[in-house]
Amino acid sequence: MSFGFLPGAGCRNIARHYRLLFKLSRTSGHRGYKAAVCTEFGKPLQLGDRESRKLEDNEVRVAVKRAAVNFGDILVVRGAYQEHFSLPYFPGIEVAGEVVETGSKVLRLKPGDRVVALQQSGGGYAEEMIAEDRMCHSIGKEEKLDEGAAIVASYGTAQLAFERTAQIKETDSVLVTAAAGALGLAAIDLAANVYKATAIGACGGTEKLQIVSKFGAKFTIDYKKENLRERIKEITKGKGIDIIFDSVGGEMFEDCLKCLAYEGKLLTLGYASGKVPNIPANVLLLKNASVHGVYWGSYFEKMPEVFQHSVTTILKLWKEGKITPHVGKIFPLSQINDALEFVSSRQSIGKVIVDCTKIG
Numbered sequence: 001m002s003f004g005f006l007p008g009a010g011c012r013n014i015a016r017h018y019r020l021l022f023k024l025s026r027t028s029g030h031r032g033y034k035a036a037v038c039t040e041f042g043k044p045l046q047l048g049d050r051e052s053r054k055l056e057d058n059e060v061r062v063a064v065k066r067a068a069v070n071f072g073d074i075l076v077v078r079g080a081y082q083e084h085f086s087l088p089y090f091p092g093i094e095v096a097g098e099v100v101e102t103g104s105k106v107l108r109l110k111p112g113d114r115v116v117a118l119q120q121s122g123g124g125y126a127e128e129m130i131a132e133d134r135m136c137h138s139i140g141k142e143e144k145l146d147e148g149a150a151i152v153a154s155y156g157t158a159q160l161a162f163e164r165t166a167q168i169k170e171t172d173s174v175l176v177t178a179a180a181g182a183l184g185l186a187a188i189d190l191a192a193n194v195y196k197a198t199a200i201g202a203c204g205g206t207e208k209l210q211i212v213s214k215f216g217a218k219f220t221i222d223y224k225k226e227n228l229r230e231r232i233k234e235i236t237k238g239k240g241i242d243i244i245f246d247s248v249g250g251e252m253f254e255d256c257l258k259c260l261a262y263e264g265k266l267l268t269l270g271y272a273s274g275k276v277p278n279i280p281a282n283v284l285l286l287k288n289a290s291v292h293g294v295y296w297g298s299y300f301e302k303m304p305e306v307f308q309h310s311v312t313t314i315l316k317l318w319k320e321g322k323i324t325p326h327v328g329k330i331f332p333l334s335q336i337n338d339a340l341e342f343v344s345s346r347q348s349i350g351k352v353i354v355d356c357t358k359i360g
Contacts, residue, residue: 045077092126204223
């Protein structure tokens with residue numbers, strides 16, 4: 001797999017240095033584990049040995065069973081993410097597994113507990129990951145680990161966008177672009193089944209449209225065959241859309257902007273098209289409409305109570321059976337590069353999961 005980014009010699013020196021560390025960890029006497037590492041942006045990840053480190057007082061060591069592939073992980077290893085990460089970088093921010101060790105100040109978790117865990121600095125594509133206590137959440141034996149790894153980031157993002165930013169109501173119409181992806185399906189699931197709004201899913205292809213309908217979309221639009229603006233005009237009888245949930249950007253964003261209802265809200269959550277759109281402010285003026293950026297991960301540092309509320313809300317809804325993430329495909333850890341390419345090439349439906357117990 002190649003992402004088309006070519007770093008300089010400094011990165012290659014780091015890569016050689018890290019390969020040496022892999023070898024040392026096998027002979028140093030310290031416990032090690034398998035982990036995927038990015039040693040050069042734009043190149044395939046390597047799978048090697050990483051040395052376990054001592055826990056801080058507030059940390060938890062998790063034996064990773066499943067890890068989620070998020071589009072942000074792909075951007076980071078391309079070297080194209082909005083935040084900078086130093087090399088070597090260990091990707092993977094969202095996992096499910098079992099606690100194997102806790103720091104001295106961790107009181108609510110114990111070895112053997114099943115958890116979902118987040119680590120914004122990465123490290124999840126591995127046999128183990130260290131996360132802060134506050135980023136680990138207990139799940140029962142009845143909850144599936146595949147779903148546990150799939151739910152928090154996508155559904156947490158959509159929940160925060162709808163409730164905090166858009167202040168969604170039952171009477172709202174909601175258009176979701178890239179509706180068959182992990183984030184898109186989460187948005188459809190929440191909009192239709194939790195907030196009881198009228199959900200409209202836009203994506204490409206019959207199979208994707210069927211999944212989106214199954215998750216609760218009242219209307220679907222195949223933007224490979226249909227004109228988005230014309231279909232929205234038909235569906236809404238000319239009124240337009242109250243809330244648009246867009247993670248595509250580019251020309252799709254521009255079309256969405258023109259589909260807004262009076263006082264409508266366009267949520268921009270990412271740019272899968274690779275194109276950051278320019279916003280014609282006159283359209284907003286004429287419609288008294290608004291565009292809102294939603295970057296869920298930043299709330300962890302800026303407003304941690306808001307971030308934690310989104311996580312606990314989503315886990316509660318999941319445990320109550322009100323939402324269910326769709327796991328479209330599972331790859332072994334040994335095929336991590338294939339997993340990233342599968343998502344990058346837009347073949348995926350729902351969430352793609354990595355089985356971190358399969359390393360051979």
